[in-house]
Amino acid sequence: MCSMKKATWQVQVYLFSPISPVSLELPPPSSSSLPQNHILQRVIKLGDGVLLKPEDIALDKEGTLYTATRNGWMKRLHRDGIWEDWKKLNSHTLLGITITNDGDLVACDVDQGLLKVTENGVTVLASHVNGSKIR
Secondary structure: OOOHHHHHHHHHHHHHOOOOOOOOOOOOOOOOOOOOOOOHHOOOOOOOOOOOOOOEEEOOOOOOOEEOOOOEEEEEEEOOEEEEEEEOOOOOOOEEEEEEOOOEEEEEOHHHHHHHHOOOOOEEOOOOEOEOOOO
């Protein structure tokens, strides 16, 4: 009976689907219609050779740029162009970071959960949700 329901469902999806399986034909690329642009070749790579595998960035209201690196450092780039080893979190699993409306930095750590990072230290905001560990 289960295979009958599956077959019926497949026929309905095939017959009544608004999606058409017709392939999209694209015109051939034309390099002569666009002017050459070398602007990105002048870009300065922030942290090139300074940061070990930066994972994400966040910018605070004062214009300070923060990043989480794979060697456990929260680093910040001041407006004068100087990188600072700001907070060592003893983790190699830092992922996304963001700045809250209050100006606090929140980092996602695969092992520890959501962390609030301030001048005064690090606080675990949440390590579990509905009984399951944040990963």
